[in-house]
Amino acid sequence: MAYFQALPSPERSRLFTRVFQLAPGSGDDPLKGHLQTVDITSPPFPYEALSHHPGLANDPSAFLWIQNHAVPIRPNLEAALLALRDPEQPRALWVDALCINKDDVDEHSRQIRDMSVIYKQASRVIAWLGSKTEGMDLAFELAHRLARIREVEDEQDRLSEVPVDSESREEVREVFLHGLSPENLHQLHQMFRRPYFTHYWCVVEVMAAADVIVKSGDLEISFNDIGPSLSSAAQANATPQQDSPLEVWWKRPRAAGDDALLSLG
Known part of the structure; x- marks a missing residue:
C-alpha cells in the first residue's frame, strides 16, 4: 500500500x-x-x-x-x-x-x-463496544452503581474486624440500586451480547492493557467498573460454550457486588 x-x-x-x-x-x-x-x-x-x-x-x-x-x-x-x-x-x-x-x-x-x-x-486501551443504541445508557448506569457497591463493600471489609453481616450488605445495595428497574439489568445483559465480548482478540488486548476504558458512543466507563457485573451477566444469559471468548469473562472470579444483580432480576 x-x-x-x-x-x-x-x-x-x-x-x-x-x-x-x-x-x-x-x-x-x-x-x-x-x-x-x-x-x-x-x-x-x-x-x-x-x-x-x-x-x-x-x-x-x-x-x-x-x-x-x-x-x-x-x-x-x-x-x-x-x-x-x-x-x-x-x-x-x-x-x-x-x-x-x-x-x-x-x-x-x-x-x-x-x-x-x-x-x-x-497510555490506555479503548474498548469500543460499538455505536450507542437505545437502552445502552441504562446498562452503563447499572454498571456504574454496581462498581460503587463493590467499593463500599470492599471498604467495609477493610475496616471491619468481623465479617460484615448480610443485612448491612443489603442496606448498601438498596441505597445504590434505588430507582433502577429490571430493564437496567436486561440492557446490561444485552450489552454483554455485543460482538465485542465474543471476539478472541478483544480478550487478548484487554488482558495485556494496564488501563482500559469502555466506550459506546459518548458513554464511557472504566473496564474495572464493569467487572462486578461481567461474569454475573454472562452466567445469567447462559453458560457459554467451552473455549469460547465469553468463557474467559464468565470464569472471572466473582467480586463484591455481583450478588446485587439478583435483586434486579
Missing part, C-alpha cells in the same frame, strides 16, 4: 510500529490523519490503543484519508474514530486496521507477535 513506509528491522531492545495521528475535526469533516513510526518500547509520546470488533468482511466500506490516500474501513471503525476525534487536537491512536501493512506478510506476523507489547505500552 502506497501510504505505508517500511518499518525498521527490529533490534534487540527496540520494536517498531506505526501510530495513527487522527486529525482534529467535527461534524461532516472527513476522517483523516497520518502514520508515524515509533519505537514501541520507548514511545516518544503517549498513545491510546483501540480494541474493537472488526466487523464482517462483507460490511459496507467507509473511507478515511491517510497521506492523501483514500483508505476503506468498516463502519464500526468509522464510528469509533468519529467518537474519538477531538475537534481541536490530534489524537494518537494505535489501530490494527490502520497501522499494520497486511500486504507485507513478514511485517504482519511481527506486528501480531508484538501485539501484547503494543497494548501494554499504550
Whole structure:
C-alpha cells in the first residue's frame, strides 16, 4: 500500500510500529490523519490503543484519508474514530486496521507477535463496544452503581474486624440500586451480547492493557467498573460454550457486588 513506509528491522531492545495521528475535526469533516513510526518500547509520546470488533468482511466500506490516500474501513471503525476525534487536537491512536501493512506478510506476523507489547505500552486501551443504541445508557448506569457497591463493600471489609453481616450488605445495595428497574439489568445483559465480548482478540488486548476504558458512543466507563457485573451477566444469559471468548469473562472470579444483580432480576 502506497501510504505505508517500511518499518525498521527490529533490534534487540527496540520494536517498531506505526501510530495513527487522527486529525482534529467535527461534524461532516472527513476522517483523516497520518502514520508515524515509533519505537514501541520507548514511545516518544503517549498513545491510546483501540480494541474493537472488526466487523464482517462483507460490511459496507467507509473511507478515511491517510497521506492523501483514500483508505476503506468498516463502519464500526468509522464510528469509533468519529467518537474519538477531538475537534481541536490530534489524537494518537494505535489501530490494527490502520497501522499494520497486511500486504507485507513478514511485517504482519511481527506486528501480531508484538501485539501484547503494543497494548501494554499504550497510555490506555479503548474498548469500543460499538455505536450507542437505545437502552445502552441504562446498562452503563447499572454498571456504574454496581462498581460503587463493590467499593463500599470492599471498604467495609477493610475496616471491619468481623465479617460484615448480610443485612448491612443489603442496606448498601438498596441505597445504590434505588430507582433502577429490571430493564437496567436486561440492557446490561444485552450489552454483554455485543460482538465485542465474543471476539478472541478483544480478550487478548484487554488482558495485556494496564488501563482500559469502555466506550459506546459518548458513554464511557472504566473496564474495572464493569467487572462486578461481567461474569454475573454472562452466567445469567447462559453458560457459554467451552473455549469460547465469553468463557474467559464468565470464569472471572466473582467480586463484591455481583450478588446485587439478583435483586434486579
